Amino acid sequence: MKSMLGIVVLALALVTGMRTASADQPPAPEIQRFADLILYRLDLGEHVAAWKWRHGRPIEDLEQEARVLDAAAAQAETSGLDFPTARPFLSAQMEASKAVQRRWFAVWKTNGLPAAQPDLDLNSVLRPSIARAGDAILAQLVLVRPLLDVPDQRDHLLSILNTAAHQRGLAPGALSGIAETARKVAYAAQGSLLDRIMARKQLRVGTTGDYAPFTIRTADGWSGIDVDLARNLAASMDVELVFVQTTWPTLMQDLKSSKFDIGMGGISRTQERQREAFQSRSYLNDGKTPIVRCGDEQKYDTLEEINRKGVKVIVNPGGTNERFAQAKLLNADVTVFPDNTRIFDEVAAGRADVMVTDKIEVQWQAARNPKLCAAMKGAFNLTEKAYVMPQDEALLRAVDAWLDKITADGTLKATFDKYLKKAPAPAANNHDPSSRTGAAAAK
Numbered sequence: 117m118k119s120m121l122g123i124v125v126l127a128l129a130l131v132t133g134m135r136t137a138s139a140d141q142p143p144a145p146e147i148q149r150f151a152d153l154i155l156y157r158l159d160l161g162e163h164v165a166a167w168k169w170r171h172g173r174p175i176e177d178l179e180q181e182a183r184v185l186d187a188a189a190a191q192a193e194t195s196g197l198d199f200p201t202a203r204p205f206l207s208a209q210m211e212a213s214k215a216v217q218r219r220w221f222a223v224w225k226t227n228g229l230p231a232a233q234p235d236l237d238l239n240s241v242l243r244p245s246i247a248r249a250g251d252a253i254l255a256q257l258v259l260v261r262p263l264l265d266v267p268d269q270r271d272h273l274l275s276i277l278n279t280a281a282h283q284r285g286l287a288p289g290a291l292s293g294i295a296e297t298a299r300k301v302a303y304a305a306q307g308s309l310l311d312r313i314m315a316r317k318q319l320r321v322g323t324t325g326d327y328a329p330f331t332i333r334t335a336d337g338w339s340g341i342d343v344d345l346a347r348n349l350a351a352s353m354d355v356e357l358v359f360v361q362t363t364w365p366t367l368m369q370d371l372k373s374s375k376f377d378i379g380m381g382g383i384s385r386t387q388e389r390q391r392e393a394f395q396s397r398s399y400l401n402d403g404k405t406p407i408v409r410c411g412d413e414q415k416y417d418t419l420e421e422i423n424r425k426g427v428k429v430i431v432n433p434g435g436t437n438e439r440f441a442q443a444k445l446l447n448a449d450v451t452v453f454p455d456n457t458r459i460f461d462e463v464a465a466g467r468a469d470v471m472v473t474d475k476i477e478v479q480w481q482a483a484r485n486p487k488l489c490a491a492m493k494g495a496f497n498l499t500e501k502a503y504v505m506p507q508d509e510a511l512l513r514a515v516d517a518w519l520d521k522i523t524a525d526g527t528l529k530a531t532f533d534k535y536l537k538k539a540p541a542p543a544a545n546n547h548d549p550s551s552r553t554g555a556a557a558a559k
Contacts, residue, residue, distance in 0.1 A: 143272035146260045151276040153256055154294060157209065157249040158280075160242060161216035167238040168217065169229055175217045181210060186358055187375065188250050190320065194374040195254045198302040199316035205257075205297040206250075215290050257301060264299040273298070308510035313377055319355045321346045322362040322376030326456040329480045329535040330382030330501075333361070342380040344531050345522070349378075352518055364456075365434030368392055371504060378515065379504040382474065384436060389504055394512045396503040399519055399528060403495025404440050406470050407478040409463060410489040416470045417492045423447045430468035432456045437473050444496070445472070464488055474499070480536070 143151075168175060185206055192202035236242055263269040277291035305315060313319055323342065325333025331340040338359050350357035360376040371379055371393060384402075385395050408416050416422050422429065422445060429448045431441045432455075441450050451468065453459045462468040464487040475495050482488045505511055522528045 141268055143276065144260075144263055144269055146256070147263055147269050147273050148276070150253070150256045150260045150298075151273055151280075153249060153253045154209065154277070154291075155280050157246060157253065158212055158216060158284075158291075160246055160249065161213040162220055163234060163236045164213070164238065164242055164246075165217035165220040166229065166233050167236065167242065169221065169224055170235070175214055175221065185210065186318075186320070186360075188254075189316075190374055190376075191251060192254050192301075193304055193312060193316070195251075196258055196304055197254065198304045199312065199318075201300055201302045202254075205294070205301050208293040208297045209250075209253075212286075212291055212294060215286055216284065219285050257298060260298075261301065261303070270295065270299060309377060309506055309508035310510040310514055313355060313511070314353065317355045318358055319346075319350045319353060319378070320358045320360050320376040321350075322360045322367065322370055322379045323381035324363055324367070324456070325361060325381075327382045328477065330476075331380070340381070341531055341535050342382065344534070345528075346380050348522065348527060348531075349515070349518055352521075353514075363434065364432065367434075367504075371506065374506075377505065378511070382477075382501060383504050384474075385500040385502045386436060393504050394507050394509075396505070396512065396515045397519055398500030398502045399523070400476070400501040400532075402474045402476050402499045402501060403497050404437075404472050404499070405475045405478050405495040406472050406491040407460070407463060407481060407488055408470050408491045409466065409487055412469065413489050413491045415491075419444060419496060422470050422472070425449070428467070428469045430459060430462050430471050432459055432473075437471075440472060440496075460485065460488060472496070476536075 165175070167173075185203065188206045189199050189203045192206065193199045264273070274292060274295045277295055278289065281288065281290045304312065323331040323338075323346070325331050325338065327340075329340055330342045332338070332343070343359075346359070347357055360370075362370045362376070362379070367379055367383070368389065370376065383389075383395075385398055389395060406416050406422060416427070421427075425447050427448045429441060429445055429450045430453050431438045431450060433452045438452065441448075448470075453462060453468075459471060460481050463471055464485055470491070475490075478490045482490050503515060505515065519528075522531075
């Protein structure tokens with residue numbers, strides 16, 4: 117309570133133009149805590165350098181750095197800080213960490229890596245530790261931001277960081293950019309998520325990359341119906357598009373954690389999702405249907421034939437394919453297979469008899485694998501594809517209006533046709549209210 121009162125007093129002093137700190141006033145505890153967190157994160161750079169040295173990795177990994185910076189800037193916004201002004205502060209910390217790593221590389225090039233140097237794994241230990249430190253720094257920045265407008269307190273932070281740079285063998289002023297950019301971080305403007313997207317000029321789209329033909333990720337990048345449509349949506353908003361990798365089991369948690377602004381990629385309208393988030397109007401009607409090895413179509417073209425003991429059903433985890441199996445296939449031998457990019461190979465190879473999934477995916481896979489066939493022309497139910505987003509009415513209205521536009525001008529149909537030349541797609545929803553079903557099973 118006392119520390120918060122101190123912040124309020126300092127902030128009021130700024131408004132009235134009063135000088136609240138004398139030249140010999142010690143740093144406020146909040147400033148010292150802020151500096152300590154920054155230096156803790158900085159010192160993790162030695163262990164990162166050791167891992168890279170041992171594994172022959174370069175200090176710079178620009179793609180990884182961009183991903184980390186995007187995620188950290190999004191977390192800053194979630195913490196109540198302004199996305200554009202927080203980004204330089206986060207970047208300054210990243211550059212300081214690389215300076216630490218270069219310094220240690222220079223030492224080890226001359227003296228070798230000491231045998232006593234701890235061997236900490238980059239992915240399982242160091243990156244999670246850096247992420248936790250980053251979250252703590254942002255939380256502390258929210259508290260100290262008013263103090264950074266007080267010259268003496270700002271000077272204390274700069275002095276602490278410059279002393280630390282000298283102690284760590286870094287160039288003079290190597291850490292001064294952290295203090296300067298911290299002072300420039302603003303609080304996030306109030307308003308809708310749509311307002312924040314437009315202010316930061318960036319739309320973050322969460323997608324799994326494992327659900328053809330909607331979202332496909334390979335070494336060559338992203339493709340698919342919803343990938344193309346995401347690019348169209350971002351262009352219509354005149355903002356940068358950033359894809360954020362998610363998974364079916366973590367989709368909703370990632371959305372609620374603000375890792376992305378909108379989820380796209382063959383996501384179905386469900387009551388469960390609509391309790392936690394908003395979903396756009398549907399842009400495709402679909403349904404669950406079985407895919408089997410060619411020649412087995414008549415063996416597994418009804419639920420009764422599939423839902424029998426001894427029938428090997430395979431399903432991917434976390435989506436409504438798994439929930440459909442749990443609800444409708446209680447007697448079958450159901451196996452959960454974790455890799456959605458290879459799951460159809462299990463059916464083709466005879467290690468599974470049936471997979472029940474969305475009709476559009478069955479058509480896509482059957483058209484591309486001569487060993488696989490749709491077991492029926494219809495579907496066991498009727499579902500709708502839609503986009504999922506936080507409960508922000510302005511963003512929902514904007515997305516629905518964009519869907520109306522691309523439906524009317526033919527962009528939606530043309531995008532489906534591009535990816536389904538060998539396999540006719542289920543009819544794209546033409547926004548006729550009579551086509552809305554409210555069905556709840558889908559990817």
